[in-house]
Amino acid sequence: MESKGDIYSTERERMVQTQIESRGVEDSLVLKAMREVPRHLFVPEGYRDLSYSDGPLPIGEGQTISQPYIVALMTELLGLKGGEKVLEIGTGSGYQAAIIAEIASEVYTIEIICPLAERAESTLEELDYKNVTVRCGDGYQGWEEHAPFDGIIVTAAPDHIPQPLLEQLKEGARLVIPVGDVFQELMVAVKTKKGIKKTNVIPVRFVPMTGEAEKK
Numbered sequence: 001m002e003s004k005g006d007i008y009s010t011e012r013e014r015m016v017q018t019q020i021e022s023r024g025v026e027d028s029l030v031l032k033a034m035r036e037v038p039r040h041l042f043v044p045e046g047y048r049d050l051s052y053s054d055g056p057l058p059i060g061e062g063q064t065i066s067q068p069y070i071v072a073l074m075t076e077l078l079g080l081k082g083g084e085k086v087l088e089i090g091t092g093s094g095y096q097a098a099i100i101a102e103i104a105s106e107v108y109t110i111e112i113i114c115p116l117a118e119r120a121e122s123t124l125e126e127l128d129y130k131n132v133t134v135r136c137g138d139g140y141q142g143w144e145e146h147a148p149f150d151g152i153i154v155t156a157a158p159d160h161i162p163q164p165l166l167e168q169l170k171e172g173a174r175l176v177i178p179v180g181d182v183f184q185e186l187m188v189a190v191k192t193k194k195g196i197k198k199t200n201v202i203p204v205r206f207v208p209m210t211g212e213a214e215k216k
Contacts, residue, residue: 008040011052015039019054020072027076033102034072039065042095042123061113063207065093066155070186070204074153075099077176077188077201084150087168089139090209094120096155097132107132108146110139112211140212142168149173157184157206158213166196178206 016034025031040051043065047057056064066074074096078086084104088097091111097120101107109132111117117136124132135143140162142152147168154165154177165175169191178184186201208214 008038008052012039015052015054015068019067019069023069023073025069025072025076029080029082029103030072030076030099033075033099034068036102037095037098038127039068039095041127042093042098042120059093059116060119061116063092063113063116065095066206071096071099073201074155074176074186075103077186078151078153078174080104080151085146087143087146087149087152087165088155089142089152089165090155091117091120091134092155094124094132094134096153097134098124098127098129100153101129101132104150105131106146108135108143108149109133110135110137110143112136112138138211140164140209144168152176154178154209155206156209157181157204158209160213161187161189161198162213166191178204181208 040048043051043057056067059065080103082103085106086100086104088109091109097107097109114136117134121134142164148170149168150170150173152165152175157178159181171191173191175189178186184204186204188199190197
């Protein structure tokens with residue numbers, strides 16, 4: 001496995017400048033993470049030449065790795081400062097978890113499709129992300145034994161916000177989640193003393209959240 005100082009570093013720098021900074025992502029911790037993590041190692045070999053292109057890519061099992069800008073934006077929306085405990089629902093390739101792991105001290109991530117969870121866990125281990133714990137399962141109920149969380153990120157779209165995820169947020173923490181069916185909005189839900197404050201950010205297109213989310 002290649003190290004983080006790899007042959008794609010120039011492409012990664014170009015990605016950050018042209019796709020991410022140019023669209024308004026300013027958080028220095030997020031930009032540093034996007035420069036560090038070798039995105040090409042999280043995509044299938046047949047798509048490696050497109051790893052740093054401005055769009056999502058297939059990763060198998062009908063799933064995708066999100067567009068770099070969306071990964072950066074969602075990470076910025078979490079408002080991390082360093083040292084947090086974060087829950088991710090929808091591990092996919094493991095790339096988003098790696099980005100968060102560059103900033104947070106603990107990342108717990110759940111993937112409903114076991115072959116993807118296993119592949120992501122293997123990639124993260126080979127890249128020495130010791131602060132990421134991967135589990136195969138349905139993320140609708142969150143991961144209560146590790147709650148409360150300083151932030152929760154969801155990378156598949158339910159048609160509503162799962163209540164267990166809101167309950168597992170610390171006060172002041174943020175849930176970043178795409179919500180909707182045909183039309184989806186990226187939302188930020190902040191837990192306050194007075195309740196949940198929700199904000200719509202931008203229209204997005206994510207794969208649907210499966211499992212328990214489909215039954216509610």
